[in-house]
Amino acid sequence: MSKNVLNFIQENRTNHLNELIEFLRIPSISALSDHKGDVRKAAEWTVESLKEAGLTSVELMETPGHPVVYGEWSSAKNTHTILIYGHYDVQPVDPVELWDSPPFEPVIHDEKLYARGASDDKGQTFMHIKAVQALLKANGELPFNVKFLIEGEEEIGSPSLDSFVEENKERLAADVLLISDTPMLGKGRPAVCTGLRGMCSLQVDLKGAKGDLHSGLYGGAVQNSVHALVQLLGTLRDENGRIQVKGFYDNIIEPTEEEREVYRELGDYEAELKGELAVQELFGEEGYSAREQTWIRPTLEINGIYGGFQGEGVKTVIPSEAHAKITCRLVPGQDPVEITQLIEKHLDAHTPPGVTLTTTPFDKGMPFLAPTDHPAFKTATDAYEAAYGEPALFTRMGGSIPVVETFDQVLKMPILLMGFGLPSENFHAPNEHFHLENYDKGLETLINFWETLSFDQ
CATH class of the missing domain: 3.30.70.360 (Alpha-Beta Plaits)
Structure with missing residues (x-):
């Protein structure tokens, strides 16, 4: 990371975290009609955040459901574009009595930020906004053009986004799509996700x-x-x-034996999982490890x-x-x-x-499986390694991001899933949180990616 960008990030860390806390206070629960106004408020907050970051064009675009936030920054001399996708809506908070602190009153404890949406996906989406802002404020420009597509219906299956993407595919055209809504393998163990259920x-x-x-x-x-x-x-x-x-x-479509061997080399996930979940025994389909049961079955x-x-x-x-x-x-x-x-x-x-x-x-x-031969994938693993000191592995994820397959079929561009959450951060559950270590290193990773990506590799 260049020194001027690093200085901007460090000098503004407290202010940026306060902005994120403000974002997390908005109860943008897309599944509950009582929170329709809150979902729109979160969309409007996102619009202002993108404007503050320095994007030249930002719009709140209506859909049959909750609005989409679209923004872009471009320069005539740039020949390539990165499209960034995220979502500002969150899951319901029930059972609320199991939260140690109110879900929409964010608190930082032991360098973890607790709130609904902290990890999924407000925190990770916010990091992309701040990475772009840091590059623009420090350098006055970006090495590539950028477009943001941030929706408010991901947690209810993105019912309005398929048609939105189809209707706006020319506007959304880019060379690579970047998403952070997936977990790492564990603390200090980065991963590039290549498959979603x-x-x-x-x-x-x-x-x-x-x-x-x-x-x-x-x-x-x-x-x-x-x-x-x-x-x-x-x-x-x-x-x-x-x-x-x-x-x-x-x-x-069964995974190759080579892929399954890579998963076996990742270590004994069964013991780790039993300890994390406080259960005596695991349960799953015979013939497959716990990691395979959650990734490929x-x-x-x-x-x-x-x-x-x-x-x-x-x-x-x-x-x-x-x-x-x-x-x-x-x-x-x-x-x-x-x-x-x-x-x-x-x-x-x-x-x-x-x-x-x-x-x-x-x-x-639809499930999704990404090819990994685009230069952006190698750049991503190198960017993680520069920040974490560990190379990122190619993994799959047991969860779903419904619109990814739509992006793949309609926009026809490489899709890069660079997540910074941890599997233990309770997304969709009480006491959701985000490790600030991964907020800091994640910002560094994203900026490294921007500064080192070349489409000529």
Whole structure:
């Protein structure tokens, strides 16, 4: 990192962290309609932040849902462009009682910044804004043109972004797309993510009698919807975690043996994971390590079950209705629409007598696998090594960024996933936090990337 850029970053660290804290105070929960105004407030905050960074053009662009923030800086002498994607929306905070501090009242403790969105993805998106600002303030220009696309619906599956990208593909044209919304391998162990799992989700509703029934008057003669739901859900996986939906695994693109060997060389993740999660045993599909189970294998998970009496004590009823929410993480070769249809067909075929089944599909996202032969990937690993003293490894991630596959198919440019979060930072859970060590080294990495990238390699 050049000295003048380093000086700017160091001299403004406190002010920049205060700006990030201000950003994190905005409860921009895209999934909850009560926070629609807060989501827009976060978008407007992002607009002002990009303007302050020195971008020459910044717009708040409407969509059928939450707005997109677009900004750019360009110079006629630059022949290449970097597109940066991030999101300003956050997950809900429930269960709020498990937070050690209020989720939208950020606090710094042990060099960790605690707040919803600190790691996913406000903190990481903010770093890109500040990296560009540092380069512009210190040098007066950038070595490449830059475009920012920051959305407010990522945490609900980016429903408006596919059409936005298609309609604005000429505006979004660039030579490489840079995203920071993925984790590193661990503390001091940087990683460039080359694969993401896709996802699909659906709700399952069972309806029995016209209303809840007295268990003494009717028990034994009518179907209990909760029992029926438990029976139905039990048909989805076997005792070893193998998914029993016909056709579920048919089109998977298997990783090479060389790739699996690289994962084995990363070390014993099982012991680390058990310690981190405080569990005695892990559970997963036979024949695959825990790292492979979370990176290269698909899942089917029951995220919630509800029905019947939920209050204190006992109420002797036979529930009329029972409900469940299911999500799947998908790997290359699996199509979320097809997998949803296969699950619906399976559920229909296995519904117990005495209840009526209704299924409702929700979020969908395609899996993604990146080629790594573009010079930006080598520049990224070198930039990480300069900041962390360790070379970045190519890894996959078990999570999903729904719009990445859309970027790949519509914009047709290399997609570089340079994350700075840690798997232990509780994104999507209470006490989400971001290690400030990775804020500092992440800024250094991003600036190293900007200063050393060459498209002529």
